[in-house]
Amino acid sequence: MQHFEVAATATRLSERGGGYESVHTSPGLEVGVYVLVAPEDDKQAPHVFDEAYVVLDGEGEIEIDGERRLIRRGEGVFVAAGVEHRIHAYDELTLLVVFNGPHSLSPPS
Secondary structure, eight states, X not given: OOOOOHHHHHHHHHHTTOEEEEEEEETTEEEEEEEEETTSOOOOOOOSSOEEEXXXXXXXXXXXXXXXXXXXXTOEEXXXXXXXXXXXXXXXXXXXXXXXXXXXXXXXX
């Protein structure tokens, strides 16, 4: 069994003003914590792997392929590989991110 500290990782990233950190990587899977703190912009580009975002804390808007949706604690969204997406309208937003492949070579900033 592998155990990972999601809350401690989120706290550390928040104290640093946001960012992304992988907490688990295995063949075909990466799990990470992504913290966005305003006014820092979400600078993601489309990824080569499918991904799912689950909101751990806060709320904001996610734009996926031109469609915007409010997301808040306890909600999740799926983003297919190669699709434009960006997160907007947040003060501080903490996300659990699950990729169906290793993403750490080019994590969100």
